[in-house]
Amino acid sequence: MGEYRDITIDDVARLAGVSRATAGRVVGNYGSVSEKAKERVLEAVKQLDYQPNFIARGLRSQSTKTIAVVIGSIRNTYSTALVYAVEKEAQKKGYNVLICTTHEDIEKELKHLKDLNSKKVDGVILMSAYRADGSMDDKYREFYIGKLPIVFVDRNIPGINRDVIQSENFDASYKATQYLLNMGHKRIGIIATSNFSTVQERIKGYKAALTDAKVEFDEALIASVDELSDKMSRKICHKFLEEHPDVTALYILNNSLCSGVLLDLKERQMKIPQDISLLVWDDEEYNELLDITTIEQPITEIGKQATKRLFELIGDSEETIDYECKKLNPELIIRKSCTSPNQGK
Amino acid sequence: MGEYRDITIDDVARLAGVSRATAGRVVGNYGSVSEKAKERVLEAVKQLDYQPNFIARGLRSQSTKTIAVVIGSIRNTYSTALVYAVEKEAQKKGYNVLICTTHEDIEKELKHLKDLNSKKVDGVILMSAYRADGSMDDKYREFYIGKLPIVFVDRNIPGINRDVIQSENFDASYKATQYLLNMGHKRIGIIATSNFSTVQERIKGYKAALTDAKVEFDEALIASVDELSDKMSRKICHKFLEEHPDVTALYILNNSLCSGVLLDLKERQMKIPQDISLLVWDDEEYNELLDITTIEQPITEIGKQATKRLFELIGDSEETIDYECKKLNPELIIRKSCTSPNQGK
DNA sequence: TTGAAAGCGCTAACAC
DNA sequence: GTGTTAGCGCTTTCAA
Numbered sequence: 001m002g003e004y005r006d007i008t009i010d011d012v013a014r015l016a017g018v019s020r021a022t023a024g025r026v027v028g029n030y031g032s033v034s035e036k037a038k039e040r041v042l043e044a045v046k047q048l049d050y051q052p053n054f055i056a057r058g059l060r061s062q063s064t065k066t067i068a069v070v071i072g073s074i075r076n077t078y079s080t081a082l083v084y085a086v087e088k089e090a091q092k093k094g095y096n097v098l099i100c101t102t103h104e105d106i107e108k109e110l111k112h113l114k115d116l117n118s119k120k121v122d123g124v125i126l127m128s129a130y131r132a133d134g135s136m137d138d139k140y141r142e143f144y145i146g147k148l149p150i151v152f153v154d155r156n157i158p159g160i161n162r163d164v165i166q167s168e169n170f171d172a173s174y175k176a177t178q179y180l181l182n183m184g185h186k187r188i189g190i191i192a193t194s195n196f197s198t199v200q201e202r203i204k205g206y207k208a209a210l211t212d213a214k215v216e217f218d219e220a221l222i223a224s225v226d227e228l229s230d231k232m233s234r235k236i237c238h239k240f241l242e243e244h245p246d247v248t249a250l251y252i253l254n255n256s257l258c259s260g261v262l263l264d265l266k267e268r269q270m271k272i273p274q275d276i277s278l279l280v281w282d283d284e285e286y287n288e289l290l291d292i293t294t295i296e297q298p299i300t301e302i303g304k305q306a307t308k309r310l311f312e313l314i315g316d317s318e319e320t321i322d323y324e325c326k327k328l329n330p331e332l333i334i335r336k337s338c339t340s341p342n343q344g345k
Numbered sequence: 346m347g348e349y350r351d352i353t354i355d356d357v358a359r360l361a362g363v364s365r366a367t368a369g370r371v372v373g374n375y376g377s378v379s380e381k382a383k384e385r386v387l388e389a390v391k392q393l394d395y396q397p398n399f400i401a402r403g404l405r406s407q408s409t410k411t412i413a414v415v416i417g418s419i420r421n422t423y424s425t426a427l428v429y430a431v432e433k434e435a436q437k438k439g440y441n442v443l444i445c446t447t448h449e450d451i452e453k454e455l456k457h458l459k460d461l462n463s464k465k466v467d468g469v470i471l472m473s474a475y476r477a478d479g480s481m482d483d484k485y486r487e488f489y490i491g492k493l494p495i496v497f498v499d500r501n502i503p504g505i506n507r508d509v510i511q512s513e514n515f516d517a518s519y520k521a522t523q524y525l526l527n528m529g530h531k532r533i534g535i536i537a538t539s540n541f542s543t544v545q546e547r548i549k550g551y552k553a554a555l556t557d558a559k560v561e562f563d564e565a566l567i568a569s570v571d572e573l574s575d576k577m578s579r580k581i582c583h584k585f586l587e588e589h590p591d592v593t594a595l596y597i598l599n600n601s602l603c604s605g606v607l608l609d610l611k612e613r614q615m616k617i618p619q620d621i622s623l624l625v626w627d628d629e630e631y632n633e634l635l636d637i638t639t640i641e642q643p644i645t646e647i648g649k650q651a652t653k654r655l656f657e658l659i660g661d662s663e664e665t666i667d668y669e670c671k672k673l674n675p676e677l678i679i680r681k682s683c684t685s686p687n688q689g690k
Numbered sequence: 691t692t693g694a695a696a697g698c699g700c701t702a703a704c705a706c
Numbered sequence: 707g708t709g710t711t712a713g714c715g716c717t718t719t720c721a722a
Contacts, residue, residue: 008699019709024701031702034707054464055403056699059714064400066443066464075429077420084420087446096464098411099444101432119399119411119441230630259630266634285575285604286631289611353715364693369717376718379691401715404698696719705710 007050016044027052058120067310068098068116069125070109073228076256078282078299079127082153085303086125093311095122104129104194104228106136113143123149123310125303130157131195149313151306154299155197161323163313165306167297168327169198173205176279176295176332180249181213183340185277189240189247190222191233191261193254202253202281221247225257233260241268248277248341255282255294262290273339283333291336298328352395361389372397403465412468412655413443413461415454418573421601423627423644424472427498430648431470438656440467449474449539449573451481458488468494468655470648475502476540494658496651499644500542506668508658510651512642513672514543518550521624521640521677525594526558528685530622534585534592535567536578536606538599547598547626566592570602578605586613593622593686600627600639607635618684628678636681643673 013023018037025031026041027050033041044050058064069086071079083099090097098121100112106129116124130136136157144150144160152164180188190206192199203222210217223240225233237260241247252258258280265272272278272292280287283296305326313321358368363382370376371386372395378386389395403409414431416424428444435442443466445457451474461469475481481502489495489505497509525533535551537544548567555562568585570578582605586592597603603625610617617623617637625632628641650671658666 006699009701010699020699021701021710022708024699025708028701032707037707051459051463053404053699055400055409056714057701058400059398059404059699059716060701062714068441073429074419074425074432075422080420080425083444084418084446087419087444096413096443096445096460098441099428099432100441101429114396115441118396119409259634262634284630286629286634289604289607289631290634351715354717355715365715366693366695366717367691369715370692373717377691382691398715401698402717404700404715405717407698691722693722694720696717698715698717700714701712702714703710703712706708 006053007048009050009052011048012041012044012050015048016040028057062120063122064120065094066096066098066119066121067123067125067307067314068100068112068121069127070100070102070112070116071127072102072104072129074099074101076228077284078255078297081299082125082127082303085300086307089304089307089311102129106130110140110143113148117143117146117148121148123151123314125306125310126150126152127154128152128157130155130197132158132197132200133195149310151310151313153302153306156325158197163306163309163323164325165302165309166198166325166327167302167330169201169330170205170208172295172330172332173202174209175205177206177209177251178213179332179334180251180277180279180338181209181215183277183338185249185341186215187218187244187247188221188249188251189244191237191240191250191252191257192222192224193228193257194224194226199253206251220244225260228254228256230260230263233257234264235260237261237264238267249338250276250278252278252280255280255284255287258284258292259286272337277338277341279338281330287333287335293335293337294333295330296333297330301328351398352393354395354397356393357386357389357395360393361385373402407465408467409465410439411441411443411464411466412470412652412659413445413457413466414470414472415445415447415457415461416472417447417449417474419444419446421573422629423600423642426644427470427472427648430645431652434649434652434656447474451475455485455488458493462488462491462493466493468496468659470651470655471495471497472499473497473502475500475542477503477542477545478540494655496655496658498647498651501670503542508651508654508668509670510647510654511543511670511672512647512675514546514675515550515553517640517675517677518547519554520550522551522554522596523558524677524679525596525622525624525683526554526560528594528622528683530594530686531560532563532589532592533566533594533596534589536582536585536595536597536602537567537569538573538602539569539571544598551596565589570605573599573601575605575608578602579609580605582606582609594683595621595623597623597625600625600629600632603629603637604631617682622683622686624683632678632680638680638682639678640675641678642675646673 013020023041025033087097102109109129154166156164225236280294283294287294358365368386370378432442447454454474499511501509570581625639628639632639
C-alpha cells in the first residue's frame with residue numbers, strides 16, 4: 001500500500017479550483033455557495049473519494065455527533081431494547097451511539113462519565129447504577145450536574161435535578177400486587193434486585209396494596225439478589241422457598257432473575273400456577289411461550305423519548321430548559337401463571 | 346452557569362509554571378519529565394480538575410481510542426453476547442465501543458463503514474450483512490479492504506482477504522444432522538434465514554450428512570425466513586408444516602426463528618419431541634428451560650478473539666500482517682427435544 | 691529534561 | 707458569494 005495520506009478538504013479545493021472555505025461550505029452543507037462552485041466541488045469530492053474528517057470537524061465545532069448509553073449490562077432484553085430504541089433515534093439524526101457498561105458498579109459509571117466528558121460525546125442516556133442505600137461522595141455529584149447533557153432512564157438519583165424518564169413503578173406494582181391479593185394470596189414472596197430507585201418504588205407499591213387489603217406486611221418475604229445471574233437467583237430462590245414454604249405466589253421484580261427461579265421450580269417439580277403463582281417484571285420472549293404473567297415496561301418508548309429529549313438538550317445552547325421527570329405506564333399482561341392459592345390443593 | 350470555558354492544557358501549564366509541552370507530557374504520559382515538574386503538573390491538574398480533550402488528542406495522534414461493532418440487530422442473544430465480549434476486551438485496553446446496526450441491510454452497512462472512516466474509529470468488528478447471492482457493486486469492495494482495520498466475525502465475504510473468526514459451521518451442522526439421522530429421521534425440515542455465508546455452510550453440512558447416510562436431499566424441505574421476527578418465522582413454519590406434514594424433525598438454523606416456530610407448534614398442539622423433534626442453532630436462556638437441544642456457538646470466545654486480533658492490527662503500523670480465517674467449534678448440547686420418529690406414534 | 695513552534699483538518703469570523 | 711486568516715486543544719518535531 002505504500003505511503004499514504006488522507007485526502008483533505010484542501011485537495012478538494014485545489015482540484016475544484018476554489019478556496020478551502022468554499023469547499024468546506026459545500027461538503028459541510030453550511031453557508032452559501034453558487035451553484036457552479038457547488039457542482040465543481042461535488043465533482044472533485046467524487047473524483048478524489050473525499051471523506052471528511054469528523055475529528056477535525058469535531059474539534060472545531062465542538063460536536064462529535066455521538067451520544068453514549070450507559071447501562072449495567074447489555075446481556076438482557078431490557079437494556080437491549082433500550083439500546084435499540086436509542087440507536088434508532090440517533091440514526092435518524094445522523095448520530096452514532098457509544099455503549100458503556102457498568103456492571104452495576106457506580107465507580108465504573110463515574111469513570112465512564114469522566115471518559116465521555118473527555119471524548120466530548122454530545123450527550124448521555126444514563127441508566128444509573130446508583131443504589132438508594134449507596135453512599136456517593138459529594139465530589140462525584142458534579143459528574144451528574146455538569147455541562148454534559150444527560151437524560152436519566154429507568155432509574156434516578158435523588159437530589160440530582162435532571163431529566164428522568166421511567167416507568168410508573170409504584171402504581172404498576174400496586175396493581176400487580178392487588179391482582180394477586182384479589183385471587184386470595186396472602187403470602188407473596190418478592191425476589192428483588194439491589195436497591196435501585198425502581199426497586200424501592202415497586203416495593204412501596206407492594207406494601208401499599210398489602211396495607212389497603214389489610215394483609216400484614218412481612219419483611220422476611222423480600223429476598224434480594226445482588227448479582228443478576230441465573231446461578232445466583234436460583235440459589236436465592238431455593239433458600240427462600242425452603243425457609244418460606246407457606247408462600248403461595250412469587251413476585252419477581254426483574255426478569256433477569258426469572259430463569260433462575262424457573263430452574264429451581266423445575267428442579268423441585270413445582271407446577272405453575274397449580275403449586276405456586278408467578279408474576280414477573282419485564283417481558284421476555286419465553287414469557288409468552290411459558291404463559292407467564294408479566295408487567296411489561298414501555299422500555300422502547302422510554303428509550304425513544306429519552307433520546308428525543310436528549311437531542312432537545314443538545315440542540316438548545318441555553319441552559320434554561322427545565323428538567324422534568326416523566327413516568328410512563330407499564331402494562332400488566334395477564335397470562336396463565338397466576339391462580340388462586342387453593343386451586344392447587 | 347454563565348460563560349464557561351473548558352480547562353485546557355495551557356491552563357495547567359500556566360498554573361504549574363511549565364510549558365504546554367511539558368504539561369502535555371505528564372498528562373499524556375509520554376516523553377520524559379523530571380519528577381519535580383511532574384509533581385507540579387499533577388497538582389495543577391488536580392486543582393483545576395483538568396480533563397484532557399480526546400478530540401484534540403485524536404486529531405493530532407490519529408487515534409480515537411474507539412472501535413466499532415457493526416451487527417445486524419442488537420435484539421438477540423447472539424449479537425448481544427458478541428457486543429458483550431467486544432466491550433469487555435475493549436475496556437481492558439481503555440477503548441470505547443460504538444455500536445452500529447444494519448438491520449441486515451448491506452447498504453446500511455456500507456454507509457456505516459463510510460461513516461466510521463470519517464469518525465476515525467481505530468478499528469471495526471464486522472458481522473457483515475453480506476448475502477452470498479447478493480450482488481455487491483465492485484466500487485463498494487474498497488470499504489472492506491481499505492486502511493481501516495477490520496475483523497470479520499461470524500460471517501465472511503468471499504474474495505475479501507481479511508481476518509475472519511467464525512464457527513466451524515459445516516462440521517457442526519454435519520454432526521447435528523447425523524445425530525438426527527441416527528435416530529431414524531429421514532424427513533428433516535430446515536428453517537433458515539437469508540443466505541449468509543454461515544447459512545450456506547450449515548446447509549452444506551446438512552446435505553453432506555444426508556448424502557453419507559444415503560438419505561435423499563429434498564430442496565423443498567428448506568424454508569427460508571428473510572425477516573427475523575417471531576411473526577414471520579411463525580408464519581413460515583405454519584405454511585411449511587402444512588405443506589410437509591411428513592417432516593419428523595425441524596432443524597432451525599438461527600435462534601431468532603425459534604420462538605416463532607415454538608408458538609406455531611404450541612398452537613397446533615404438537616408436543617416436542619413426541620410429535621416432532623427440534624434442533625436449534627445458538628443457545629437462548631429458554632432453551633434450557635424448555636429442554637431444547639441446541640448447537641451452541643462459542644460467540645463470546647469469538648468476540649474475544651476477534652477483538653484481540655483487532656488490537657493486533659491496530660497496534661501494528663506495518664501492513665504486512667497476514668490475515669487468517671479462524672474457525673472455532675460449536676458444541677452440540679443434547680437435551681430432550683429430539684427422539685426417534687416412531688417414538689410418538 | 692525542557693520549551694518554542696508547527697500543524698493535525700476543519701469551521702467560523704471577517705473582509706472583500 | 708467567496709477567499710483569507712485564525713484557531714479549536716493537543717502532540718510532535720527540533721533545538722537548546
